[in-house]
Amino acid sequence: MSENGTKILVVDDASFMRTVLKDILKSNGLATEIIEAADGVEAVRQFITHRPDLITMDVNMPKADGLQALKGIMKVDHTARVIMVTSVEQKHIIQDAMKSGARDYIIKPFDKGSVGLVLNKALRAK
Template sequence: MNNLKFVVVDDAVFMRTLLKKIIEEVESYKVVAEGANGIEAIEKAQVYKPDIMTLDITMPDMDGITAVKEILKYSPDTKIIMVSAMGQQSMVIDAIKLGAKDFVVKPFEKSRVLQAISNVLAI
């Protein structure tokens, strides 16, 4: 696949920056937008229809789990990768049931992020 569009959503600017850096190390991957909460994630999904979205679970205003269903309503082909902190396994399972395709745990390794992207591309 060439030129995949990504949207990175996390309330922590540092995490967004780190994820964007990892993603854009792959030549054909481009982060087209960023968001800080679930509401922004839904807006970005409507506008950009990204191939892949990374979505933090715990965010202000609207969490990632609540946002999953809405994102997929507006952009059904977007593959969502949840980003969770340690100890959020039950929330990750909830997100997967709602339509998320994979997850990475913070603090994440570059290899695990790239593996999750590979996993969802194979679906």
């Protein structure tokens, strides 16, 4: 984690979902700075520019999907902490994502408590 707080990149094509997640991150005190991206391509670009401490990554997105963006970020920095955001039926994608370097996953609709747990765990790990 950087010294001046935690920077989190929230990636989702729906601005509604980004807002919901941002509000959870703020109310949990998990992030001091939040950056957003609305598609996979923007996600990689934002990652390179801002080097966030953690990334939450939606799966279905235009331009490049979450898996492609995950791989792109991993190429830039294989230690990046990427948390996948999926729905219940998409659990099969998780395996692929984990193989590609994702740290963990959270499920929509978000449960505030488990989002906190998963993200905290990832942030504590190196």
